[in-house]
Structures are given as structure tokens and as C-alpha cells.
Amino acid sequence: MALPPKTARKAVDAKDMAGGDAAGEPATLGEAAYQRLRADIVAGVLEAGKPLRLEALRQRYGLSFSPLREALMRLQSERLVLSTALRGFSVAPLSREEIRDATETRILIECEALRRSMRVGDDDWEAGIVAAFHALGRQVERMARNSGTADPADVAALEERHRQFHHALIAHCGSPRLLDMADQLYIETQRYRLPSLVGQVAGTPPRDVTAEHQQIMDAALRRSDDAAGHLAEHYRRTAAAIEAAMAGSPPA
Amino acid sequence: MALPPKTARKAVDAKDMAGGDAAGEPATLGEAAYQRLRADIVAGVLEAGKPLRLEALRQRYGLSFSPLREALMRLQSERLVLSTALRGFSVAPLSREEIRDATETRILIECEALRRSMRVGDDDWEAGIVAAFHALGRQVERMARNSGTADPADVAALEERHRQFHHALIAHCGSPRLLDMADQLYIETQRYRLPSLVGQVAGTPPRDVTAEHQQIMDAALRRSDDAAGHLAEHYRRTAAAIEAAMAGSPPA
């Protein structure tokens, strides 16, 4: 399955695609700052709880205050950054309560969105899910072959495929708000998920994530009422694994 | 309108109220810009769909670009403002699809939050609801006496009491995310609600909003499963009234 066919654009000028694109080249420095800051927070490069000094960020990213502030403001409303009135910003801390709240909220939002998608989803919806599942599976295979590999590119690809799969499930829910909230909660939980992705957590019941995905997908395609339940179960297991990992090595 | 005199900004001395307060004195100009812009958008002073030129805003509010951009960025993630990469900002348009999505999303969030509050709510929770209901009722009475009054102060007070009542219902849900989302959706729907608050909409079935509130409150205090249903019904009726009003006088 190929991504939507890239309509042959005038290759001459890449700058005519002016819209604030999500993944492509950031059109403004503010957008770039937002993307880089977000990535660094999610990856843990900027440690949870630590203050974000503007001067330090200015040097780190080679930007001026304005775009940085803009980005931080945005990240604040996405719960990745905290700020106090005249005391600046800091990386939002990680905690057990937060992962629980984020998980349960995500379940509420995505289960509803899944039910709605199942109600109205057409062939394209189904095809999108199957395609995403397949691509995710291939990436898992690839990484399983060179097992032990922690190639960051592979991890990033895995995350992206994973995101696309879960997005495909709810893509046809018809509510821009639910989709936005799901996207946002995905990012938030990614912060917690990433660390546990790299190192396998000991002491947790062995888990076949692919099987869980398959179960969700099958139920969804069958339009079975079980689909939402499986999805919730999937997220709760992930949360449990993360909590176990956090108990094992509480971050400094 | 005179240029803003360079009044020395007052330092908020009470260090216990250090956080970026919601209602009180805005600690920074950015916060002030956010509050004023938001109020003007919700009130319709800044018309839906119209572009927000920075130079115009600069003059209108007597501020510089930085705090304005900051505020606009924030409003963008709250769906009150749209922005395109190098083409600036505009007030988010009003539409039937939006009011529907906002209403249904609000029902999803608040019903869940209400159920959770009912599960764990204690005497304080109950007292908060009763108090808010009472205060709301008094305000309604007062305005009914001087009927026909469109005193903006009264309308503002009514809105605030109304907000507090609905907030009290879900206050003990235990999820910061649900509360935030509810707050945000309240603001979004307020944009639609306010116009229909001033002029009574003709052609809609007569409505006793106070009775609806009472019904919700009673069911909630009884911990009845009906509470969420009543709440949903309440919101759907409001949405229907708004849609009727929009059909009657589609905004220019």
C-alpha cells in the first residue's frame, strides 16, 4: 500500500505549499521550535520537571525569544509544558496519576470515536485499518529480525506506524474535536510509552501486542461491540506496563 | 482613544497566588491580551470569520506584537482562532457542524465526569452544587423582575453563575483533563449560546431552564443513573435552540 499518490507538483517551487503543514518543512521558525521542543520533551532529552530557561533554549536551537515563547505557549496548552506567570516554563513532570488520567481519558475519547467510526465507516475506512495494520506488522518483523537493535530510526518508524494504526481505527468518527483530542493524548502518552519501548520491562506478563492489535482490528471490521472493549484493554495493559516500569526505576 | 500611558505595572505581592490566575488580575500583558481577545471573540465583538490583523489589534488593545501573538497562539489551540502559516490569524467561523460537534463532545466529556463525580462525590460536592444552583436561581429571579433588561452586567453575572453550576456538577470527577476539556468546551459553546441568551428565540418550544437544572441536580444528588441523561438532554435542547436561531437569522 502506498501513501496517497503524490500528485506531481511543480517541482520548481516547494515554497508554494504555504499551509502550516504538520509533518513537512515547518513554514515558520515558531513552528520549527514547536516541533523540535515537542520531540525533545517526548524523547526525554529535556527532562521532566526541569525548568526551561529561555537563554538556554535560545542557544540550543539557535532561535530568538519570540518563536520560542510561541512554541512554549502552545506546548503548555498541550500539557507538555508548565508555566507560571513571571517565573517561566518547565517540562511537565511525569507521574503515576498523570499516566492514569491520560490513559483513561484516551479510552473515553477513542472508544467513542471508534464506535462512531464503526457506525459509519465505509470500505476506505476498513482499507485504511488493514493497510496500517499490515505496515505496522512489517516494521515489527523487521525489528524482530535484527533483534536487540535500538536503531533510533527504526524506533521512530515503529512509533509512526503505531500511531497511524490507532488513528486509522477512529479516522471516520466525523468529529474534528475527538480526533484532535486523540492526537494530543497520543503525544502525551508517547512520553510515557517511549522509555518502556526501548528496554523490555521485566516482571510484566509477556505480551503479544500484535495479537492485541489484530483482535481490535478484527472486532472493528466485524462491527462488533467488543472492539471498544479490546481497545480499552489494550491501553490499560500498556499503562500497567508503564507503571510497572516506573516503579522499577523511578526517574531521578 | 488615548495612547496607553506607561503606567508602572503593579507587582502582585501576594506570593501565594503566584499562578497564572484565571479570573483575577492578569499578571502579564500576554495573559491580559488572551482574556480580552477571548472575551471579545465570545461576545462577537470580533466577528466570526473575519481576519485578525495584528496592526489593528495592536491599536485596539494598546499592546505590542509579542503578547498578542502569544494570546492568539493560545486561542488557536482552543479553537477560537484559526491561523495559517504566513497569512495570519482569523476568528474561527460559526457553523452548524461546529455547534453540533461541540455539543456532542461536551456531552461525552461532562456525562463521564458527572458519573465519576457521583461515584465519589462527598458532602462538599453536594453542597457546591446546591449553592451554585441557588445562586443561579437568584440571578434568574433578579433578571426576571426587571424583565426585558439587557444589562450587560446582569448577563455576565448570569453566565458566570451558570458556568459555576455546571462546573460544580463535575467538580469531583478527579480528572484534570476532563475538567480542562469541559472548561474549554464551555467557552466554545458560550460563543453560540450568548447571542441566543439576549433575544428569546421565537418558534422554539418554551423552555424552563431552571427546571431542567433542578432535574439534573436532583438526579445527581440522588446518584441516579438518569443524571447524565438529563444533562445530555439539557445540552441538546440548548443546541437545538441555537440551531433554530441560526436558521432564523444566519449571521452576515
Added chain:
DNA sequence: CAACCAAGAATTTTCGAAAGAATGGCACTC
């Protein structure tokens, strides 16, 4: 007459400096 291009105008975005507040340390009082 429609499409196209270029120059000018309007607007957004970015910068670096200056002003405003918080933090921490130090002397001073009680």
C-alpha cells in the same frame, strides 16, 4: 479577453535590546 509577470504595498514573522520581576545573599536590627 484571459493569463501572466513584475513592482509596490501591506502584513506577518523575527530579532536584539531594554524594561520589569523574582531570587538569593548580605548587612543590619531587635
Added chain:
DNA sequence: GAGTGCCATTCTTTCGAAAATTCTTGGTTG
């Protein structure tokens, strides 16, 4: 010796101008 007020330092916040980009207009061509 503890509390208190003041000062220097550090940091955030704000400004206004400069740079970058889009939009508009008028003229030109096919």
C-alpha cells in the same frame, strides 16, 4: 541568633524596528 529589609543578579516579559513573505495592482502578451 533569628528576623527583616535592601541590593545585585538572573530571568522573564515587552517593545519597536528590521527582515521575510504574501497580497495587490497595473501593465503586457498571446
